[in-house]
Amino acid sequence: MKRITLSILAVAAAVCVVLAFGACSGSESDTIKIGGLYPLSGPVAVYGVEAKNGVELAIEEINTAGGIDGKMVSLIAEDDEGNPEKTVNAYKKLTAKDGVKMIIGSLTSGCTQAITSLAQAQKVVVVAPAATMASITDAGDYIFRVCFIDPFQGTVGAKFSAENLGKKRAAVLYDVGNDYSVGLYENFKIAFEAAGGTMVAEESYNTGDKDFNAQLTKIKNADPDVVYLPDYYSTVALIARQLRAQGITVPIVGADGWGGITENAGDEVLNGFYSDHYAADSTDAKVIEFVSKYKTKYSATPTAFAALGYDAMYVIKDAIVAAGTTDIAKVRDAINATSGSYVTGNLTFDAKRNPTKSAVMLEIVKKDGALTPVYKATVNP
Amino acid sequence: MLLPRYTRQPLIPDPGFVLYIDARRLVLLTIFIQQLVNGLSLGSIYALIALGYTMVYGIVKLINFAHGEILMVGAYTAYYVLRTVGASPLGLALAFAAAMIVCGITGITIERFAYRPLRSSPRLNSLITAIAMSLILQNGVRVLPFAGPNPRQFPTMDTIMVPFGAVSVSNIQIIVITVSIVLMLILNYIINWTKTGKAMRAVSFDMQAASLMGISVNRIIAFTFALGSVLAAAGGILYATAYPQIEPTMGAMPGLKAFVAAVLGGIGSVPGAMLGGYILGVAETMTKGFLSSQFADAISFSILILILLVKPTGIMGQKTRVKV
Numbered sequence: 001m002k003r004i005t006l007s008i009l010a011v012a013a014a015v016c017v018v019l020a021f022g023a024c025s026g027s028e029s030d031t032i033k034i035g036g037l038y039p040l041s042g043p044v045a046v047y048g049v050e051a052k053n054g055v056e057l058a059i060e061e062i063n064t065a066g067g068i069d070g071k072m073v074s075l076i077a078e079d080d081e082g083n084p085e086k087t088v089n090a091y092k093k094l095t096a097k098d099g100v101k102m103i104i105g106s107l108t109s110g111c112t113q114a115i116t117s118l119a120q121a122q123k124v125v126v127v128a129p130a131a132t133m134a135s136i137t138d139a140g141d142y143i144f145r146v147c148f149i150d151p152f153q154g155t156v157g158a159k160f161s162a163e164n165l166g167k168k169r170a171a172v173l174y175d176v177g178n179d180y181s182v183g184l185y186e187n188f189k190i191a192f193e194a195a196g197g198t199m200v201a202e203e204s205y206n207t208g209d210k211d212f213n214a215q216l217t218k219i220k221n222a223d224p225d226v227v228y229l230p231d232y233y234s235t236v237a238l239i240a241r242q243l244r245a246q247g248i249t250v251p252i253v254g255a256d257g258w259g260g261i262t263e264n265a266g267d268e269v270l271n272g273f274y275s276d277h278y279a280a281d282s283t284d285a286k287v288i289e290f291v292s293k294y295k296t297k298y299s300a301t302p303t304a305f306a307a308l309g310y311d312a313m314y315v316i317k318d319a320i321v322a323a324g325t326t327d328i329a330k331v332r333d334a335i336n337a338t339s340g341s342y343v344t345g346n347l348t349f350d351a352k353r354n355p356t357k358s359a360v361m362l363e364i365v366k367k368d369g370a371l372t373p374v375y376k377a378t379v380n381p
Numbered sequence: 382m383l384l385p386r387y388t389r390q391p392l393i394p395d396p397g398f399v400l401y402i403d404a405r406r407l408v409l410l411t412i413f414i415q416q417l418v419n420g421l422s423l424g425s426i427y428a429l430i431a432l433g434y435t436m437v438y439g440i441v442k443l444i445n446f447a448h449g450e451i452l453m454v455g456a457y458t459a460y461y462v463l464r465t466v467g468a469s470p471l472g473l474a475l476a477f478a479a480a481m482i483v484c485g486i487t488g489i490t491i492e493r494f495a496y497r498p499l500r501s502s503p504r505l506n507s508l509i510t511a512i513a514m515s516l517i518l519q520n521g522v523r524v525l526p527f528a529g530p531n532p533r534q535f536p537t538m539d540t541i542m543v544p545f546g547a548v549s550v551s552n553i554q555i556i557v558i559t560v561s562i563v564l565m566l567i568l569n570y571i572i573n574w575t576k577t578g579k580a581m582r583a584v585s586f587d588m589q590a591a592s593l594m595g596i597s598v599n600r601i602i603a604f605t606f607a608l609g610s611v612l613a614a615a616g617g618i619l620y621a622t623a624y625p626q627i628e629p630t631m632g633a634m635p636g637l638k639a640f641v642a643a644v645l646g647g648i649g650s651v652p653g654a655m656l657g658g659y660i661l662g663v664a665e666t667m668t669k670g671f672l673s674s675q676f677a678d679a680i681s682f683s684i685l686i687l688i689l690l691v692k693p694t695g696i697m698g699q700k701t702r703v704k705v
Contacts, residue, residue, distance in 0.1 A: 041529070041531055042530055042531065042532075043628070176674075176675060205669075205674045206678070208634065211423055213419035213422075213666065214416055214420075214665075214666045214669030214670035214677075215669055215674060217415045217670060218412070218670060221408065234626060237534065237626065238624055238625070241625055242624075245540040245553065246542075246549075246551075247549060264532075264534055265534065266534070
């Protein structure tokens with residue numbers, strides 16, 4: 001009995017010490033802590049790794065230049081595996097244990113949606129780099145994003161297919177269990193029909209499916225001249241493979257979820273186009289500078305996720321500079337008032353804290369034996 | 382009531398209309414056959430995996446839930462072989478050999494260290510151990526530095542379409558269907574025509590009596606696990622060739638479907654597992670093709686429930702009398 005009491009006392013003492021130190025490190029304010037929530041492993045790992053690289057590159061530049069108002073920026077990154085439940089756990093760890101007040105993440109719409117209302121209630125600023133689902137920022141005025149939204153992106157895909165490619169008969173294969181995929185499909189359909197085209201096949205599958213032959217056989221028999229595949233790169237790679245194997249040779253069109261597909265698929269994605277946030281081969285001075293810096297540090301061409309992560313960090317930095325303080329309500333107001341030029345274009349927030357930006361269409365081509373996305377067209381909102 | 386023949390003819394002869402109907406029927410038939418081929422190719426993979434479940438169950442009355450993970454180990458082994466030697470027919474043959482050896486050894490090891498010590502304990506203990514083995518293998522591969530949690534692209538041969546009239550079949554589908562049929566024929570030969578096969582049947586029939594007749598039960602059980610794992614390795618490679626993406630959790634879903642196929646066909650029955658695999662594959666594909674993809678899993682599992690309601694031992698399962 002005595003031993004138990006003693007051990008309880010010991011634990012209590014230890015907890016006190018930890019709390020005391022915790023409080024201590026919380027009050028010390030010569031660093032600005034940024035929380036990062038990314039899928040660093042799992043089926044959408046490319047997004048997370050790229051975005052983390054982008055954020056780290058931005059932080060390195062900021063710290064080399066003397067920090068923000070003399071304060072160094074430190075990043076605490078957590079892996080959410082692209083899984084909404086794990087995002088919530090990682091978010092709780094960041095806010096409760098690390099005392100983070102500003103978060104960049106997460107990358108997919110589903111994961112970001114999982115934390116927005118929590119963050120709003122706890123007054124934590126969330127800047128989502130690439131969560132394009134329309135309802136993400138509905139949670140409240142602490143939630144921002146630096147990317148365009150799905151209604152726009154679906155429209156871009158449809159307009160591009162109908163006008164630039166001159167297609168009339170579209171087929172869609174989408175994931176019914178994924179808000180991102182469903183949102184893109186709905187908006188693609190509206191815009192494609194408005195542009196005078198017909199939807200000849202609208203097929204779906206469930207998240208995690210690997211066999212698409214049945215749906216693709218139906219699509220093939222509907223004889224489309226373009227197929228829209230709104231999903232993430234790892235699924236699209238599987239679909240594209242089976243689609244070409246079925247002898248469907250028409251162009252395939254997708255959205256920003258395709259970023260990273262070139263390393264994860266083979267020649268079957270050739271004759272493929274996707275809407276994205278920026279083009280790495282753009283001639284814009286900011287893009288050229290970013291791409292060259294990124295290439296020096298990571299020896300790879302950055303995808304849009306890296307650029308968006310980089311921009312998200314700079315939006316936060318500029319807001320803290322403008323607010324002159326790290327007081328979270330003032331930083332929030334400063335982000336809301338952002339008006340500047342970033343790697344992925346000019347950025348101002350509308351009433352729902354969504355940026356007004358243009359999209360680019362990229363085409364996947366084979367260059368020196370490797371698949372590369374190249375700039376094809378710009379579509380304005 | 383049968384209408385008189387002439388009323389079926391159009392009043393005004395319209396050959397265009399008649400042709401249209403015929404063309405439509407032809408298209409429907411073509412789609413049906415095409416979906417049937419898709420279903421058979423998926424079903425033959427399920428059948429291969431289901432054989433492993435059913436053989437192990439037939440002999441030690443254990444549902445080896447780690448079977449799906451053996452499939453994953455096979456796919457990963459093949460991945461490394463194919464990446465080194467290239468995805469040629471010869472490379473594929475090498476990959477099959479390597480994956481079968483690795484999986485055979487894995488199967489024997491699991492049996493020796495996880496299941497054999499528990500053979501005389503209640504069946505629930507072995508079942509839970511099997512689930513644990515499955516999780517250990519999944520997460521073990523996740524933390525291996527050279528495998529990791531991220532999906533990888535499985536190297537495959539280029540797809541070539543082979544037309545059969547209006548229906549076209551890809552070379553991968555042909556490989557999947559033929560390899561699985563050949564393997565099932567070999568398995569059938571081993572079970573029914575060799576001495577070891579006879580011993581396997583004897584152990585399955587009555588383990589104690591078999592051991593009294595001088596059969597080394599441990600050796601036969603180890604051999605059964607090796608045989609099942611070899612088939613799982615083949616199933617894994619075929620699955621990864623058809624759906625070229627591998628990840629540590631890839632075995633879970635096909636493993637579950639194959640388990641359903643085994644139960645459907647009558648667990649413990651080898652021809653039943655093959656039949657169950659084909660039924661499940663075709664049912665799934667037909668549902669996706671003619672109804673909706675959302676019903677695919679629901680319908681395949683409903684078939685299982687229906688069959689178990691009507692015939693609790695599965696399609697080809699035999700009623701066993703328990704002697705007290």
